[in-house]
Structure formats: structure tokens, C-alpha cells
Amino acid sequence: MTPAARTESAIGLLDQILSQPQQPADRTVAAWFRQRRYAGAKDRTYVTNLVYGILRRRGALEWALGHADAGESDARALVLAWLVKDEGLPDDDLVARFSGAEHAPAPLAAAEQSLLTQLRAAPAPQPDWVRGEYPPMLDDSLREVFGDDIVSEMAAVAERAPVDLRVNTLRADRDQAMASLARENIVAQPTPLSPLGLRLDGRANVAGSAAYRDGLVEVQDEGSQLIAALVGAQPGETVIDWCAGGGGKTLALAAAMQNQGRLLAFDTSAERLEAATHRVARAGATIIETHPLRESAALVASLTGSADRVLIDAPCSGSGAWRRNPAAKWRTTPATIAEYAARQCEILAQAADAVRPGGSLVYATCSLFRAENHAQVDSFLVARRDYRLGSVATRWRQLISDDPPSEMPLLLLTPLENNTDGFFIAVFERKA
Numbered sequence: 199m200t201p202a203a204r205t206e207s208a209i210g211l212l213d214q215i216l217s218q219p220q221q222p223a224d225r226t227v228a229a230w231f232r233q234r235r236y237a238g239a240k241d242r243t244y245v246t247n248l249v250y251g252i253l254r255r256r257g258a259l260e261w262a263l264g265h266a267d268a269g270e271s272d273a274r275a276l277v278l279a280w281l282v283k284d285e286g287l288p289d290d291d292l293v294a295r296f297s298g299a300e301h302a303p304a305p306l307a308a309a310e311q312s313l314l315t316q317l318r319a320a321p322a323p324q325p326d327w328v329r330g331e332y333p334p335m336l337d338d339s340l341r342e343v344f345g346d347d348i349v350s351e352m353a354a355v356a357e358r359a360p361v362d363l364r365v366n367t368l369r370a371d372r373d374q375a376m377a378s379l380a381r382e383n384i385v386a387q388p389t390p391l392s393p394l395g396l397r398l399d400g401r402a403n404v405a406g407s408a409a410y411r412d413g414l415v416e417v418q419d420e421g422s423q424l425i426a427a428l429v430g431a432q433p434g435e436t437v438i439d440w441c442a443g444g445g446g447k448t449l450a451l452a453a454a455m456q457n458q459g460r461l462l463a464f465d466t467s468a469e470r471l472e473a474a475t476h477r478v479a480r481a482g483a484t485i486i487e488t489h490p491l492r493e494s495a496a497l498v499a500s501l502t503g504s505a506d507r508v509l510i511d512a513p514c515s516g517s518g519a520w521r522r523n524p525a526a527k528w529r530t531t532p533a534t535i536a537e538y539a540a541r542q543c544e545i546l547a548q549a550a551d552a553v554r555p556g557g558s559l560v561y562a563t564c565s566l567f568r569a570e571n572h573a574q575v576d577s578f579l580v581a582r583r584d585y586r587l588g589s590v591a592t593r594w595r596q597l598i599s600d601d602p603p604s605e606m607p608l609l610l611l612t613p614l615e616n617n618t619d620g621f622f623i624a625v626f627e628r629k630a
Contacts (some may be wrong), residue, residue: 199241202295202302205277207237208248209303213273215249215525223253223525225413251284253524254356257331261324262317268333268528274303278310282317289314331356333528339535342568343610353573354614355566359521361398362389364418364446367453368482370409372396378409391616392423393598394450398459418446421518421611421618425562426450428590428623430597433458435506440464442488445474446509452483462501463488475510498552505552508559512542512574518620521613539569539606546578549584552613556630558588562623566612571622575608578626588625 199207211230215223227249231242252259259279260268269391271279278296281287287295297303306314327334330352337348344351363386365375372388376396377388382404389395396415398404409415426447431437431454439448442463452461461483465471468490478486489497515535520527546561551560561578563570579587591611594602601614603609610620 199237200301200445202299204241204244204271204299205281205295206301206303207234207241208245209273209277210233211245211395212239212249212252212277216273219525219529222523223250224523230413235548238325247322248280248331250358252280253528254358254521254523255280255284255331256528257328257333258324261328262321263313264316266334275310275313278306278313279317282314287433296410299394329353331527333530335531339532339567339569343566344581347614351612351614354612355517355520355527356524357521357613359419359619360617361401361404362392362418362420362423362565363396363398363404363415364392364450365394365396365415366449366481367394367410368457373420375414376410377413379404379407382407382409384409387397389420389423390617391598391603392420393429395420395423395562398503411480413482416446416449416477418450419519420466421616421621422446423450424587424598424611424618425509425560425621425623426454427598428625429454429507429560429592430558430593431445431455431459431461431507434462436462436504438501438505438508438549438552439464440508440510440545441466441510442474442550443467443470445471445477445486447509448474448486449477449481449483452478452481452486455485457482457484459485461487462500464491464494466491468493483484498548503551503554505554506557508549508553508557510544510545510549510559510561512538512563512570513564514538514542514562514563515567516564518568518622519614520620521577522619535567535569538565539574542570542574543577547572547581550578550582550626550628555584555628557628557629559626560623561583561626562621563623566610566620566622571610571624572608575624582626583628584629586629588627590625593625 215226256268263271296306300598325351330349332352341348365372385399386396389397404410431451431457442465444446448463473490589607591602591605609623613619
């Protein structure tokens with residue numbers, strides 16, 4: 199592909215991502231290239247990096263285009279701004295890039311020609327939402343959590359995330375997994391917090407490796423691994439993963455239980471549970487029972503007061519994972535946060551009944567917002583006097599290491615402070 203053809207592809211792909219806000223960007227990108235087999239590896243890399251670069255820096259690009267909010271520019275304008283601000287293309291090269299020739303973008307209109315002067319001018323002082331790359335409508339909600347650190351915290355969320363793996367102890371230990379990866383020239387280092395984590399040095403085709411095919415490793419962010427570890431699941435117990443989704447944490451719980459006991463994976467989506475079955479088989483997890491919640495009312499009722507441990511990895515805004523899905527950032531609103539918070543409250547109320555007296559419930563989100571995190575803890579403790587708040591720091595010392603990242607009873611992991619995705623974790627103990 200020529201540079202002009204790559205630019206036209208980037209405009210088309212970005213336009214599709216922006217016009218389908220409910221579709222995860224990575225799926226749109228994968229589908230786009232499946233339909234364009236002619237694109238070579240270098241073409242795919244350039245187009246993908248350009249599109250994701252724009253999604254990560256959309257605030258700064260919108261500001262450079264003269265807008266006081268994100269979402270005002272179309273894909274073509276954003277690509278043009280990127281080529282000027284980030285690639286530094288001179289005007290002659292831009293005119294050649296936008297030539298209107300076959301497979302090239304249409305020629306620059308008069309208004310776009312004028313826009314080049316604005317883009318090359320010295321930038322005006324940027325507000326916090328631009329420097330931190332987050333929607334301005336979320337400023338109050340984020341500032342409630344991060345205060346004066348909002349810019350540095352959110353700038354870290356805008357960076358590209360590392361690739362983390364979890365070692366499946368049903369198949370191997372960490373040294374064995376590292377050695378298997380190394381035989382295929384995949385270099386990984388132990389993660390600083392998770393005792394089962396590996397972090398890749400750069401990018402690699404993990405899914406094509408023997409270590410992955412043989413179930414030695416699973417792709418899982420270090421923060422997500424820590425949530426599963428803090429459940430404290432033990433062999434022989436009854437454990438419920440109430441919002442199992444794709445099954446990543448369920449597999450970690452099965453390994454912690456050494457395939458002994460009863461592990462139930464619930465989710466509202468039967469399709470998500472079905473999609474996880476190949477992962478379960480590859481990992482050698484034999485104790486997992488999958489149950490769509492909509493079809494399991496009788497089972498849920500029968501579990502009342504019987505589970506030793508329940509994990510709720512609640513559906514949420516996903517703001518903690520914005521560095522992996524930057525497109526989602528720009529479609530999050532206070533209304534969507536409120537909708538998730540209401541659903542989380544319902545899930546907590548339902549799942550809490552399953553915990554036996556003396557058992558524990560771990561509530562977690564991949565969210566940065568207080569409404570989905572601390573506010574849920576406060577509401578739950580008011581509603582359920584049969585529960586008390588446990589200490590994540592204490593449980594960390596019992597289960598992970600002597601050096602928890604915080605001494606507070608509640609834990610918020612962030613990309614800036616911990617180099618994990620943003621995760622909130624609370625532990626509730628049901629009174630005996």
C-alpha cells in the first residue's frame with residue numbers, strides 16, 4: 199500500500215470505529231483487516247498504530263482543531279491533525295497524500311487548507327481534560343477520585359498497556375512457563391505484584407506459542423490476576439464467580455483450588471460462557487460449572503448461605519481499561535456510569551445471599567469512578583448489616599506478600615501507581 203492508501207484506510211477504519219460506539223475497537227480493527235487480505239504486515243501496523251494513536255490522543259487533537267470538547271471532529275479531520283501534529287508532514291506532502299488519486303483520500307478542501315495554518319500555530323494553553331486525555335464531562339467524577347493528580351493519573355491511562363500473562367499452576371510453575379516461552383524467543387519477566395504473573399518485553403504472538411496452546415499461560419492483566427488471588431479460594435471449597443464473563447478469573451480460581459471443590463461460573467450471557475469452554479479445556483480446569491443466570495433461578499436459590507467465597511467482578515464502565523480500549527473512553531458519560539452503578543447494586547444484593555456465615559465476598563470493578571466503587575461499598579454495608587468490611591491489605595499479607603500496595607482496607611490499582619489496569623477491590627465478610 200502507498201502512504202496515501204494507508205491514510206485512506208486509516209480514515210475509513212477510524213470512521214467505522216467512531217460510528218459504531220458499542221463495538222469494541224479491537225474487534226472492528228480485526229474485522230476490517232479480515233476483509234482486506236491484501237494489506238501487508240507493515241500496512242496493518244501503520245494503520246493500526248495511527249488509529250489507536252488518534253484514539254489515545256483524541257483530546258489533544260480535538261483541541262488543536264479548535265474544539266472545546268471531544269467528539270466534534272470526524273475521522274478525516276482527526277487523521278489530518280495527527281499527520282500534522284504527530285508525524286509532522288509538511289504541506290506539500292499532505293497535498294500529495296490527499297491527492298484524490300486511486301486509493302488516496304479526496305483532495306483537501308479550502309477549509310482544510312486553512313486548517314493547516316491553525317494546526318501548525320503555537321498551541322493555546324491546554325485545560326486538564328486535554329492534558330489528561332479524558333472527556334471533559336467526566337472531569338468532576340475523576341477529580342473526585344484523583345484530586346490534583348488527575349492529569350498525571352489520566353495521562354497514564356492514555357498510554358499503551360503492557361502484555362501480561364498468568365501462569366496456570368495446573369500445568370506449570372512460573373519458571374517452566376518462562377522457559378517454554380523463551381524457547382520460542384518470547385521474553386517475559388516476572389510481574390512485580392502478582393506471584394503468578396509474567397510481563398512481556400514488547401509484543402509477541404503469544405497465542406501461537408506452545409506455552410499458550412498447552413495451557414501453561416493465559417493472557418491476563420496483572421491487576422486482574424490480583425483480584426482472583428485476593429478471593430483466597432482454597433481446595434475443597436464452594437466458590438462462585440458471579441460475573442464470570444470470558445472466564446479469566448474463573449480459571450485462576452480453579453488453579454488456586456487445585457481442581458478440588460466446587461466452582462460455579464455465572465454470567466448473564468450464555469454466549470460468553472460457551473465461548474470460554476475452549477479456554478477451560480486448554481487449562482485443564484475440571485471443576486468449573488457454567489450456568490447462565492437467566493436459566494438458573496432454582497440453582498441460585500439452592501445456594502443460599504452455602505458458598506465459602508463469592509467473587510463479583512461487576513459489569514462496569516471499563517474506565518480502568520481505557521488504555522486497552524481507548525475508544526470506549528470517549529463514549530462514557532455520567533449517565534452510563536449511573537446505569538452501571540444501579541446494576542452493580544442489584545448484583546451485590548443477589549450474590550450476597552449465597553455466602554455462608556463466616557464466608558467472604560470480594561467485590562471488584564475495572565472502574566475508576568467512586569460511584570461504581572466506594573459508593574457501592576457504603577451502600578452495601580448500610581443495606582446488609584450481616585456483613586462487615588474486611589481489609590484488602592490484611593488479606594494481601596495473608597495471600598500474596600508482606601508488602602501490599604496500600605494499607606487502606608479498600609484498594610484502587612491504577613496504571614500510574616501500579617502499572618496495572620485500573621481495578622477497585624473490596625472484601626466483605628459475612629458475620630458468623
